[in-house]
Amino acid sequence: MALRTQTNPYILVGDTVADLPNPSSVAQGTIFHAHSGEAMVLVISPATGIRSWETFQSSAADTSWPKYVVAPTLGPRALFTSIQTAIDTAATDGHNAANPTVVLVFPGAYSENGAALAMRPGIDVVGFSSSLDAVFTGNVIVSFSSSGSVGIENINVVGALQIAGAVSVGVLVTKCAFGSITGDALQYADTSSSSLILTDSSFTSNGGNGNGITTAVAVGVLVADRCTFTGNGSGNAAFLTFNNPNIFNRCTFNGNVVGTSMALRSI
Numbered sequence: 001m002a003l004r005t006q007t008n009p010y011i012l013v014g015d016t017v018a019d020l021p022n023p024s025s026v027a028q029g030t031i032f033h034a035h036s037g038e039a040m041v042l043v044i045s046p047a048t049g050i051r052s053w054e055t056f057q058s059s060a061a062d063t064s065w066p067k068y069v070v071a072p073t074l075g076p077r078a079l080f081t082s083i084q085t086a087i088d089t090a091a092t093d094g095h096n097a098a099n100p101t102v103v104l105v106f107p108g109a110y111s112e113n114g115a116a117l118a119m120r121p122g123i124d125v126v127g128f129s130s131s132l133d134a135v136f137t138g139n140v141i142v143s144f145s146s147s148g149s150v151g152i153e154n155i156n157v158v159g160a161l162q163i164a165g166a167v168s169v170g171v172l173v174t175k176c177a178f179g180s181i182t183g184d185a186l187q188y189a190d191t192s193s194s195s196l197i198l199t200d201s202s203f204t205s206n207g208g209n210g211n212g213i214t215t216a217v218a219v220g221v222l223v224a225d226r227c228t229f230t231g232n233g234s235g236n237a238a239f240l241t242f243n244n245p246n247i248f249n250r251c252t253f254n255g256n257v258v259g260t261s262m263a264l265r266s267i
Contacts, residue, residue, distance in 0.1 A: 023051035068101060072108035083125060083136060084112050090123050097121040097148030105155065107133035116141050116159075121148025121169070125155060132156040132177055140178075144169050152176055161186045161203070168192040176201045184235075186213040188222070195221040202228040209233035212253070215241050223247045230254040 023042055043054045068086045071078030080086040086103045095101040100122035107129055116139040119125070127134035132154065139159040142150060149170030152161075160180040163171060164187075171194070178185045178201070185203035188196060203212045212229030215222065222245065229237040229251065237253035240246055 023053055026051075066102065066104050068103040069106065070103060070110070071106035072110075078106060081110075082112060083110055084115070084117055087118070087120055087123050087125070091120045095120075095123055097146070100124070102126055104128060105134040105136075107131075109135045109137070111137045114138060116162075118143075119150045119152070120144075121146060121150060124151035124153070126151070127154030127156075130154050130175055132175075139180075142169060142171055160184060163188045163194065163196065166192055168194050170195045170197075172197045172199075173201050174199050177204075178202070179204045179206050180210055181207040183208050183210040184212070184214040184239075185210065185229075187216075188214065189216040196223070197221070198224040198227050200226045202230070204228070204230040205232040205235050207232065209235045211235045211239040212237045214239045215246075221245060221247075223249075224251050225249045226251065228252045228254070 026042055042051060044051050068080065068090050069078045070080045070083050070086050072081060074081055080089070083103065083105060090101050090103060102124045103126070105125060105127045107127075114137070117125075117136060119140065119142045121144050133156070134154065135156045135158065137158040140152065140157055140161050142161070142163045143165040144167050145165075147168050149172070151172040151174065153172075153174040153176065155176050157176065157178045158181065159178065160183065161173065161178050163169070169192070173196075183205065185205050205211060209232065211231045212235075224247070226249070231237050231239075231254070
């Protein structure tokens with residue numbers, strides 16, 4: 001399972017706008033993010049092909065920019081300040097498992113008024129930067145009424161990933177950090193044969209006696225590659241049902257204080 005095809009900008013970090021490279025030497029979709037917080041995006045004229053830098057919140061709309069862009073401040077390229085609103089709008093526009101799309105999240109802090117973030121089939125949520133500077137505070141919930149897959153990439157979540165429901169789903173988590181402040185960081189409790197693929201991500205319980213990951217029932221596929229799972233208090237790094245077809249490759253398990261690294265149970 002892989003994320004859908006998307007525009008994939010990257011961020012260059014510097015001290016001032018003067019650190020910008022010559023626009024003729026960089027790829028389409030590039031964003032420059034200065035330490036001052038100013039952001040510049042590469043713009044290519046459709047008429048002349050000339051490349052130039054513009055501020056991310058420029059006055060000139062660019063219809064070639066992805067539609068569902070979330071940023072702390074509204075602008076012609078960022079029509080949303082809420083990740084949830086962008087997801088819901090994409091769903092209203094007809095995007096689903098058969099017509100997927102991507103919500104791109106610009107660096108910043110997002111709380112959605114303290115509410116959980118409800119994912120929808122076929123609508124991936126992807127941060128612009130692999131530096132995990134798109135920070136969402138709240139739990140991320142995957143509970144679909146119909147089958148489908150969803151991807152989450154480059155998002156720093158101050159909360160848990162909760163997968164529930166009775167419908168088979170596919171969930172791909174790539175280069176994310178989940179840090180629950182109240183309990184388990186990854187809670188897998190659906191009752192169907194779902195698939196969970198985790199790569200280059202961390203799941204940490206930062207409060208209570210939570211586990212890094214807990215599976216309450218058997219799942220179809222659980223594969224983790226280059227991930228870290230950390231429990232807290234008397235929690236375990238991983239508390240797994242015995243008959244899960246779990247595959248952990250190059251992963252790290254840490255049980256904090258009283259906890260052990262991994263615990264298995266039967267169902």
